[in-house]
Amino acid sequence: METIRSSSDALLTIINDILDFSKIESGKLELESYPLNLRNCVEESLDFIASQAVTKKIELLYWLDPQIPDEIVGDVTRLRQILINLLNNAVKFTSQGEVFLSATVEKITPQEIPDHQLGLAEALPAPNPQGSSPLQLRFAVKDTGIGIPRDRLQRLFQSFSQVDSSITRKYGGTGLGLAISKHLCEMMQGTIGVESQVGQGSTFWFTILTHATPDPDTSESVIPPLELAGKRLLIVDANTTNCQILTLQTQSWGMFPQSVHSGTEALEQLSQQPDFDLSIV
Ligand SMILES: Nc1ncnc2c1ncn2[C@@H]1O[C@H](COP(=O)(O)OP(=O)(O)OP(=O)(O)O)[C@@H](O)[C@H]1O
Ligand SMILES: [Mg+2]
Known part of the structure; x- marks a missing residue:
């Protein structure tokens, strides 16, 4: 069939x-x-x-x-x-x-x-x-x-x-x-x-x-979340293209993203720079 x-x-x-x-x-x-x-x-x-x-x-x-x-x-x-x-x-x-x-x-x-x-x-x-x-x-x-x-x-x-x-x-x-x-x-x-x-x-x-x-018709527009502007963001994703997409998207919302490719790299980054506001894993 x-x-x-x-x-x-x-x-x-x-x-x-x-x-x-x-x-x-x-x-x-x-x-x-x-x-x-x-x-x-x-x-x-x-x-x-x-x-x-x-x-x-x-x-x-x-x-x-x-x-x-x-x-x-x-x-x-x-x-x-x-x-x-x-x-x-x-x-x-x-x-x-x-x-x-x-x-x-x-x-x-x-x-x-x-x-x-x-x-x-x-x-x-x-x-x-x-x-x-x-x-x-x-x-x-x-x-x-x-x-x-x-x-x-x-x-x-x-x-x-x-x-x-x-x-x-x-x-x-x-x-x-x-x-x-x-x-x-x-x-x-x-x-x-x-x-x-x-x-x-x-x-x-x-x-x-x-x-x-x-x-x-703006009913379907994506409104940039204002409260995210100025926030420091750590992106953890093994896929480089994904990191680039998330970086561009969050930059367009006024955020300051930084990306790493593994949990180990994320811990390293956090030990040097602990002042991230949020993270996407
Ligand atoms: N992304 C791709 N990577 C590698 N070869 C490709 C790619 N896209 C197209 N081709 C090559 O170009 C040819 C023509 O593509 P086209 O979409 O016109 O035909 P098709 O996919 O073979 O058949 P159809 O689309 O009619 O089902 C393909 O047969 C393939 O040899
Ligand atoms: Mg085809």
């Missing part, structure tokens, strides 16, 4: 990918333009692959730049589709270590839009009556997986392209995920790229052009 279900899920994914791809190729795919909560979008994408990551004992981590507005304008389904494609690959091609998703903001003005995107500035996702400036967001999915040979990097974004035929045998897939993601990013006036080292891991990144919702 389980086999039938997973085979039919896999088939459905392939059919959907082929349908999406032909819609994109024929110029029939249209993006929606509504306010979306980026944190929710990122967390839903992570939820989607969480069980795979748990089964493979891979840590899933993420970091959202606190400068990202609560709500941006765009197509949440298609943005989630890009994130899921990249996260899916990252988990699929990693056997141990971690997958780290980050989203950062680069504020830009229309003049700074790259040449090939000029003329598209008016096609920003929605009317922008309050004049909130365009935002370029950058997403990155970094893994500690098998990596990709340098001479194969460029071809990956073409349709039906996999590094070699052993990939299909071992991991399945049709080689459409990245081609679809590339088209979707370009429709969002962004670009997609990859950096990779064989045996070390890969970082797939992409940008999109959007803007903050003029009148956001």
